[in-house]
Amino acid sequence: MPPGALAQVLCQLPEMKHPDLLVGCDSFADAGVFRLRADLALVQTLDFFTPVVDDPYTFGQIAAANALSDVYAMGAEPKLVMNIVCYPSKKLGTAALAEILKGGADKVVEAGALIVGGHSVEDDEPKYGLSVTGIVHPDKLITNGGAKVGDSLVLTKPIGSGLVLTALKAKLADAEEVEAAVKSMATLNKDAAAAMLAVGVSAATDITGFGLLGHARELALASGVAVELSFSRVPLLPGALKAAEMGLIPGGAYANRDYVQPGLIISGDTVGDRELDVLCDPQTSGGLLISVSAAKENELLEKLADRGITAAVIGRVIPGKAGEVRLLA
Secondary structure, three states: HHHHHHHHHHHOOOOOOOOEEOOOOOOOOOEEEEEEEEEEHHHEEEEEEEEOOOOHHHHHHHHHHHHHHHHHHHHOEEEEEEEEEEOOHHHHHOOHHHHHHHHHHHHHHHHHHHEEEEEEEEEOEEEEEEEEEEEEOHHOOOOOOOOOOOOOEEEOOOHHHHHHHHHHEEEEEEEEHHHHHHHHHHOOOHHHHHHHHHOOOOEEEEEOOOOOHHHHHHHHHHHOHHHHHHHHHHHHOOOOOHHHHHHOHHHHHHHHHHHHHHHEEEEOOOOOOOHHHHHHHOOOOOOEEEEEEEHHHHHHHHHHHHOOOOEEEEEEEEEEOOOEEEEEE
16 A cells, blocks of 8 residues: 555554554564563564466465565564465366465475464465564664664665566566566575674664655654665666666556655755655565664674675765755666
């Protein structure tokens, strides 16, 4: 659902309050967090969506990695998982569904978590995802609300998966472009989370459906700061910019642009519509956007590199109106 429409719905719901509710629905957070005792808190999230690739096993992997990502973004460890399945078994049979679930299960095993059940419904359109329960020490919890002025902003995966997948649907994506996008989407954020926990960071969020700019805005809003991003520093998946130049833009990108527009400031005239299309591109199982003190920037990059992650410093946290996003070439 577009972020603006979602906000209009959520504002009509009753506010949930409890002394042990550390993170709820009112903070643009990736997951909910409830403290069980002084040294233990539960982290809960869920996510599911329609197939983004034709191969059912690969779809299962991507959907699972995407759902697990919210727990990693909070610095937590996934423990228990439940499958969410909508599937037209009468029309498609069950062989493909078995492959979807197998792909998801393999990612859950890779994460070190356990599948303990789930729920399925007969539906005309396949959908798959996970409900994930993780744990974290309350003192080690990472939210998107702690970014500090002067912090560096580090991105752990290239963006552009929505553009590449749209090009794939139009049969205009090269095989190597699709392969790179699939590999990125199926990669867990487990190692990225471990690196940021080892270093100690101010804030983090994962980049998914609201696009890089949308999630950067939410981090800025939650933290009460402004952020500055440089397009030239943002790593892109192969074929992403090409797809944008061909006009192969996912519908969600336009909603994301509307969402960030009120607080968006573009410096100069070198950032145009194509660049904004890329930055607002809705991602599936994207990387982590990490806010880290400038003094720890190199240490974080080194620990990410030690785990095989080529991350990039794409901007910084600056003084300004909460939620403002300043965009440079």
